Amino acid sequence: MHSCLIVDDSKVIRKVARRILEDFSFDIDEAGDGQQALDRCGSAMPDVILLDWNMPVMGGLQFLQNLRARPAEKRPTVIFCTTENDMEHIRAAMDAGADEYIMKPFDREIIKAKLEQVGLI
Amino acid sequence: MTAPASPFPRPAARCAAAGAAPALRPVTAAPPRSFPVYADLCARYSGLKFSEEKSYLLEARLSAIMRREGCADLDALAAALAKDPSRLEPDIAEALLNNETFFFRDRAPFDELQASVLPRLKAARSAERRLRIWSAACSTGQEPYSLSMMFAEERASWHGWGIEILGTDLSRSALTRARSGLYTQFEVQRGLSTHRLLQHFTKEGERWRLKNDIRSRVRFLPRNLMHPLPGGECFDIIFARNVLMYFGRERKAEVLARLRTALAPDGVIILGAAETLFGFQDLFRPAAGSRGYYSPTLDITRTAICPDSRGTVHPARGEHRESPIAFPTPNQRV
Numbered sequence A: 001m002h003s004c005l006i007v008d009d010s011k012v013i014r015k016v017a018r019r020i021l022e023d024f025s026f027d028i029d030e031a032g033d034g035q036q037a038l039d040r041c042g043s044a045m046p047d048v049i050l051l052d053w054n055m056p057v058m059g060g061l062q063f064l065q066n067l068r069a070r071p072a073e074k075r076p077t078v079i080f081c082t083t084e085n086d087m088e089h090i091r092a093a094m095d096a097g098a099d100e101y102i103m104k105p106f107d108r109e110i111i112k113a114k115l116e117q118v119g120l121i
Numbered sequence B: 001m002t003a004p005a006s007p008f009p010r011p012a013a014r015c016a017a018a019g020a021a022p023a024l025r026p027v028t029a030a031p032p033r034s035f036p037v038y039a040d041l042c043a044r045y046s047g048l049k050f051s052e053e054k055s056y057l058l059e060a061r062l063s064a065i066m067r068r069e070g071c072a073d074l075d076a077l078a079a080a081l082a083k084d085p086s087r088l089e090p091d092i093a094e095a096l097l098n099n100e101t102f103f104f105r106d107r108a109p110f111d112e113l114q115a116s117v118l119p120r121l122k123a124a125r126s127a128e129r130r131l132r133i134w135s136a137a138c139s140t141g142q143e144p145y146s147l148s149m150m151f152a153e154e155r156a157s158w159h160g161w162g163i164e165i166l167g168t169d170l171s172r173s174a175l176t177r178a179r180s181g182l183y184t185q186f187e188v189q190r191g192l193s194t195h196r197l198l199q200h201f202t203k204e205g206e207r208w209r210l211k212n213d214i215r216s217r218v219r220f221l222p223r224n225l226m227h228p229l230p231g232g233e234c235f236d237i238i239f240a241r242n243v244l245m246y247f248g249r250e251r252k253a254e255v256l257a258r259l260r261t262a263l264a265p266d267g268v269i270i271l272g273a274a275e276t277l278f279g280f281q282d283l284f285r286p287a288a289g290s291r292g293y294y295s296p297t298l299d300i301t302r303t304a305i306c307p308d309s310r311g312t313v314h315p316a317r318g319e320h321r322e323s324p325i326a327f328p329t330p331n332q333r334v
């Protein structure tokens, strides 16, 4: 079973994403901002991180830069999942080390397609 | 085509009166009385086998046409169809088709192509340096464009080759969308990696446009697989995915026999993930090691058309034939 950390400041989005990912047999943990997510990764590194862009305290891009700069045994797959849908944001995310990028609104089909894309299902 | 007589007592004028919303039906409603009209139209026009259990799809797929024609329900639309078949038949038959598709669908066939089929054909065609690929029910274009992206990504290794990709479909509206190369956010997120999205698309408003180098390798033509082929065509690879499954056995046999005449003896035909050619072993045999890939069985009569005498076969007089491919430049260089 793969583990997934859902990082989003919206409780509703976390709940929707959790429901979809649990259907694909992922173990889920949640964080409401980038700082919380870094703390979670410090204690247990997930296999995949679903990451929002705009969040209080620490945004998604900054979290990702921090995460990739950190020495770690395991390199988690990071999939951005955000309403930012222009090429500049997408490029910046990929340059910072994201593996995939989902433009909201998402649904089951898109989550499935992207998880297949990164070889997790 | 002759107009089928209307089996409905209601006058067609009913249509004009119908701005009113159609009455709500229970989900388990019996097929409308006009069901046989639609089933017959599909069988004749596209070959689609429309069973009664699927009759619930009629209302959803025809709602836009019903609104446009001012028809309150399916029976009223059937009556309008009887009055003006030449205008309404294509619209209705096409609206009833399933156009579902996505980029790099099922992935495996594309990986297989890259890993074994293309290297083999590349060696076999090294003298003429030309490859012809046909996506025989391409819908809105994702399948032929996925192929075009693959060739673009291997540009250096295909340098100097003429790569021709033909996409055909019965649905005119699907082809219009295919030609535009414009896709929604939803469509570009299914099957396409973000890496490919950035490499091959530009953003236009809320939609995504494929770049010219990907589009220019693909030609689109309307073509109904129920009709004889133009003749004189020879393809190295034919994609016929997720279309044969809509035909009944007889139609499937006809279409397969037709596709075979347009396939090079050492070419391959590729079916959808859930499809097989079980029962058609006289025409095709599974290609070794590749799921969903089939090669033609040997047939000496066939070589008269393919590959030697391209362009020399003419349709019999009076027979309707689809138009042959017309690539503006004989060799579209990668």
Ligand SMILES: C[S@@+](CC[C@H](N)C(=O)[O-])C[C@H]1O[C@@H](n2cnc3c(N)ncnc32)[C@H](O)[C@@H]1O
Pocket (backbone or CB within 6 Å): B045, B046, B047, B048, B097, B098, B099, B100, B101, B102, B105, B136, B137, B138, B139, B140, B143, B168, B169, B170, B171, B174, B223, B224, B225, B226, B240, B241, B242, B243, B246, B272
């Ligand atoms: C489900 S889509 C498959 C698209 C693509 N090949 C794929 O696998 O993703 C089926 C397509 O077949 C087309 N089609 C159905 N009957 C046809 C016929 N008789 N001649 C040509 N195309 C047909 C439909 O218009 C539709 O676009």
